[in-house]
Amino acid sequence: MRSTARRYRFRACLAAAALGLAALTGCSTTDNSSTTTANGLTKVKLQLQWFKQGQFAGYLAALDQGFYKDQGLDVQILDGGTDIVPQTVLAQGQADYAVAWVPKALASRESGAGITDVAQIYQRSGTKQISFKSQNITTAADLKGKKVGNWGYGNEFELFAGMTKAGLNPAKDVTLVQQQFDMNAFLNHDIDAAQAMSYNEYAQVLEVKNPATGKLYSPDDFNLIDWESDGVGMLQDAIWANSAKLKDPKYADQTVKFIAASLKGWAFCRDNLEKCRDITVAAGSTLGASHQEWQINEVNKLIWPSPDGVGTINKAAWDHTVQIAKTTRNQEGQTVLTKDPDADAYTNDYVVKALVMLKAQGVDVTGAGYTPKTVTLTEGGK
Missing domain, CATH: 3.40.190.10 (Periplasmic binding protein-like II)
Structure with a gap:
């Protein structure tokens, strides 16, 4: 839900940065490398693609329940909005991780954004x-x-x-x-x-x-x-990391820990719908309790069950998304992608390690027995 104009603005930022003109163009190239708090936690910023709501309940729960803290992380969750492109915020170093739909993030990547899908949260299109x-x-x-x-x-x-x-x-x-x-x-x-x-x-x-x-x-x-049932569904919400920083062992280790805590948050919301509703409302969601409960329940359907382990990137689903992005044209005759993304566009290396950690903690990472609940909506979603 972000304008193509912003993609061009990002390209301009990259070009300006290459010429050392970032300050003149208003493009941020800040490297907000993680720092450590007084209590020894590593500061981490997560950029959402929209405002806090049930769509992101797993991250809100991980923060509320102390799952990030358990991994030594002090996570700040940043709201998205109409003028915020999460993958650009990540690529420009203003966040450590970002949540974004795969085709749009890949379009930014094709334009030069150094980002990698490290955990595919939504397994199905909504x-x-x-x-x-x-x-x-x-x-x-x-x-x-x-x-x-x-x-x-x-x-x-x-x-x-x-x-x-x-x-x-x-x-x-x-x-x-x-x-x-x-x-x-x-x-x-x-x-x-x-x-x-x-x-x-x-x-x-x-x-x-x-x-x-x-x-x-x-x-x-x-x-x-x-569209999922129609066979044209594309991969949506995923956790993206900074491709260049993944070469740093500290950031790579941090990424495993961040994914593990986030996935534990999603498992918590699978098993504690009402609690996650309350967490989301308390986090400042603009829509009410019944709407957030519906939203989390529906999001759970897009995540669970996850036979390969929650967050795992399925190659067939990835290839299907890329094919649609390369071949389907919009009303201006443009495709999202002009070519296949390179091998660094996604990796399961970090999520596999995170799943091992969660299994050792006794966390159900597949949700094989998941059954959605029936949510009653109220007028205005209150």
């Missing part, structure tokens, strides 16, 4: 296309002739891949609508089919009263196209 039942849109082919909303900025490629797979030309067969980061246009019927994350925007429409009934909308009022 992107949907939602429509009112009255539109009779149940497949990608049904989008033909419709007003189709999307956020753009690299978030639309599953939608475009799904339409292309169904034989539609996204540039000609639908009317594309630039969608804001809310569901107002959809609820006002200005968009026939809107982009929505299972854990956020979908819940937002279910938290609104149906003017025809005076009751909250229910899932029966809508149709959903699930």
